Amino acid sequence: MTSILTNRWAALAAQALNAANKTLITAQTRIATGLRIASAKDNGALWGVGVRMRSEVNALGTVKDSLGRGQSLLQVASAGAEQIVDLLARAREKAVALRDTSLSTSAQDALRADIQALQDQIERTALQAEFDGKRPLADKQVPTTVTYTSSSYGAATPSALTPASLSGSIAPSSGVASQTVVRDGGTASGRVDLYLDAYSVPDVLEIWQGGTRVAATGRAYVAAGAGVGAGTAVSGQNILSFDYHPAAGRNLEFRFNENGSASGTAWAAPGVELRALASPRPVAATSSTVVPGVLVSAPLNYAFVSGTDGEAESVSSKAMTLNALGLDRIDWSQPGGVLESIDIAVTKANEAAVYFGQRAEAFDRLVAQTGQLADTLETGVGNLVDADLPQESARLEAAQSRQSLAVNALSIANAYPRWLADLFR
Known part of the structure; x- marks a missing residue:
């Protein structure tokens, strides 16, 4: 039926034009944003999954940044530790040479000066190994009050009763x-x-006599040659006394470190005297020195985020300052003690260097795993919400063609009432 009141063909053309415009806008938006699902109205379920996965990817980026800072800290610590190990090796060479008793006084002084110069370098290296305000080779320094206790026995007074077979020192x-x-x-x-x-x-x-332990370090004096308990480890100057009767056996056994290794130790017995039983028994004098405000070491732990649920990977400081290595308390009058102190420091430094190397390897693995996981999730998000650009380009071309045809059809349909009116002229 033909009517001038209702233009059915114009309505159909307008609907086609609106549909073409909607498809065109959708295709343009997807091409511009690169997303097939840009908001919840596109697909609420997939949009929610994509938001959660993108949040996880962003969190992994934060984790990777934190672990990267840990890597940098460990690189600084490892470089400093290796340098200190090298300096200690050179100091040990000097300490070994210092034990040569044939050296002149000037030569010994020169060796001591060389060792002290190396000590200064060790201290500077430990303090200068710093990253982001953290010093992994220098513990947190805390002022405290320390009491040092020392013992001294003075010179042994010679006794006329001491036989030639017993007199003299036991060689260091x-x-x-x-x-x-x-x-x-x-x-x-x-x-x-x-x-x-x-x-x-x-x-x-x-000290053993006739199968009986008659004296031992860390044990009190017992009269009449009675037995005493096993000895305990002591340092510094000590005096051991026991009553001697030849009937119990004339051979006296002085057993040093019988039940354990004494690697790196140095000891000496500068006097062994036989005195009358009634004579006063010598006792080592003990003195205590209180030193206020001394800096003592307290290791620090640095935590770095290693997981999106708040997991942390820690790195502990390993102090390698002179105080921490025990090199600020060397007794330069004892060449054996100098070597002993440096050997102890070498052991500590090697342990620290190995620790930092192991932690660096662990952080490298974590960074690689985190990066791989982030890439996998990023790909998964893309599969869910990214637009297929070639497909969207084709849809855009088709929508533009439909839009053009719909505009032409609407123009023709709108002209239909005028054509009908012309028939009555």
């Missing part, structure tokens, strides 16, 4: 395992006083 020893020295106590009864200097690293000394 260093860097050996268990060692036993045997001496003849002589034919006269009396009390034996032995003066022991264990230096800084603890040692154990036990």
